[in-house]
Amino acid sequence: MESIREFIAASQHPHAYARALKESGTAIIGYLCSYTPEEIIHAAGLHPMRLFGSAEDISLADTHLQSYCCSLVRGALADVLAGNLEYLDGAVFPHTCDTIQRLSDIWRLNTKFRFFADVVLPVKLTTESSRAYLSDVLKKFRMDLEEAFDITITNEALHDSIQTFNTIRDMLNTLYEIRSENPSKISGRDLHGIVKGSMIMDRDAAAQALVKIADELRAEAAPPAPKRKRVLVAGSVCSHPDVYTMLEKAGAEVVWDDLCTGSRYFGGMISTSGDPIEAIAQRSFDRLICPAKHKSITIRGENLVQAAREHDARGVIFLQLKFCDPHSFDYPYLKEFLDSQHIPSMLLEVEDQLPGEGQLLTRFETFVHML
Structure with missing residues (x-):
């Protein structure tokens, strides 16, 4: 499917995609965390x-980290130290x-991009004071962008953006549900x-392409x-x-995940009514x-x-x-919690490179066999 190949190409060659976007006159802001507004x-x-992070040799970071x-x-x-992110504006x-x-701090002291922002979000997401604080942080971030790029971010533009990201x-949630129902579809x-x-992709183009992919997959026989055994993958970033x-x-299918490059990224919709900044803040409490x-x-x-039960996952891979x-x-707490619910789990610790294929396949086969 051509639309799927477009996403995969962007994921495999993010710098090439960003440079092409930059040539069209678009300013680009980098981020590392799914809590970024x-x-x-x-x-x-x-x-x-x-x-x-795509540098084959990450030793350049050793002098700083x-x-x-x-x-x-x-x-x-x-x-960024190797010059691979020269297309960024901030x-x-x-x-x-x-x-x-x-x-x-290291980035701020060693780069000269046009824009830099620390967005210190609240850790405790259960109080009205943290909600008010988060709204204030987002309002300041809005003003910082306006000042740095000499623009005005209107509420209308925010509502349009919210609609794009909601789509x-x-x-993405629909595609996950399609795969959970029948992993053969994608x-x-x-x-x-x-x-x-x-x-990575232009968000307006991504929204349109995702609608097309979902429609085509739903229409397919x-x-x-x-x-295969159904499993859930949990963790932070999966690259x-x-x-x-x-x-x-190894005989398993990933039918759902709890990843910040997965369900945690697209979980939680934003209200399209009322104050858009308050609505964006609310998502951090809902997701x-x-x-x-x-x-x-x-x-x-x-x-x-709950995710394992809803999607009939027989085990969890961290x-x-x-x-x-x-x-x-x-x-340790999550493993203990899963053990109490009689859900088997295994831990796979990775870095920028995966362990050898033979070693990894053996570990997966052993775990899948016991499910």
Whole structure:
């Protein structure tokens, strides 16, 4: 399907896509976290571009970051130091974790882009004071963009942007539901490319293409569902489409996920009425949280179990970036929570490169066999 190939091409060659977009006169703002208020960037006429780190040699980051920082941050820093992100006009850093907070300072001191912003979002998402604080942070971010790019971000533009992102989220959720119902309709590898591409492509074009893909998949005759074990993948960022291919070889299908490059990215719609800044802030309270945020002691485990039950997943695979502190702290409690619900799980720790295919396939086969 041509539309799917467009997303996959963007996900595989993000720099080439961004440079072509830059040549059209579009200013590009980079970000690393799904809590970034993309709607405000988009409403400003700018392009929000998620950075995943693509430098083959991330040793350039060694002079600035300790070896125990995750490969996502090290890769992004290596990219900018190597000159691979010359197309950026700026970057946004939500305070997600200590490593990204430190990257923010290093980035600010070692780059000369037009725009830089720390967006310090609240951690505790259960109080009215945190809601008011978040709205104030987003209002300041709006004003910072207006000042830096000499523009006015109107409420009308924000509402239009919210509608665009709601379409993207709705269609991504639809594609996930289609795959959950029958994994033969779209491969896990292709769906991974679509989600990742959605964070890179022009958002208006992405929204239109996603509607087309969803319509075509719904209209297709359903092939027989594969006789593989159904699993859920949980973690932070998945930059390895080979994971999905190897799981299929091992006899499993990923039917849902709890990833910030997956369901956590598109979860939660934004109201199209009322104050748009308040509506954007509200989504942070409605969406599935990551370990860097807090709602209750057990909410992450409850969400994981609920997703596994709803999508008939027989096991959970934790795909965890090495040295990712928030997810590392979360893992023991989540495993214990899954054990109490008799849901098997396994932990796969990865960096910028996956373990050897033979080793990884053996681990997957062993886990799938016990489901």
